[in-house]
Amino acid sequence: MAELKELGDFVKDNDMRVTFHPDHFAIINTPDKEVLKKSLLDLVHHAKLFNAMGLDYKSKLVIHVGGGYKDKTASLERFIENWAKVPKGLQYRIALENDDKIYTATEVLYLCQKLQLPMVLDIHHYRCNHGENESLEEILPEFLDTWRKTGLNPKIHVSSPRSKNDMLSHHDYVNPGDLYPFLKLVKEYNVDLDVMVEAKQKDKAMFKPS
16 A cells, blocks of 8 residues: 555646556446446456546546447437446546547547546547548537546547558557647647556557657
């Protein structure tokens, strides 16, 4: 516990923003009651780590919506139903992210707006998985608005595909061309963003483009 408090003090002293991305087995929209129970236990465990570090609700647990279960519409509604089973203290910790295979940014926005949750926009995932009539221009203002009452900068995830034949995997570095068009779009909103670089070479990717 002392070590965790020391880490938390370092985070606060250096004005850092930290998040956890719990395992993909933590699924809130599951139809299985036992899986939901285990998922909530896992999320509570992560939240307790933040509590032990002395970090408030601004430190988020970023999760995906979950499975499609052959009916995405029903599965989105089941997320809302199961949300009532999520402890209040845990609810304040959670942010939702669009994924690269199942739930698009628009679908995640639907949940965030219904449940008053902040949304993490993953640009790479949007590129891999978006609706036929879905556009970043239309998503942007609504995405930004999900953070309006949190006291935090909106957060995005940035990465590049490993190759044209492997679009889902992350590259060692980030191609500036994968980020620049988004920055041009968001510039008109005059808002600060927090950017998480998801690249295999970690911090090195900040200084060397792909």
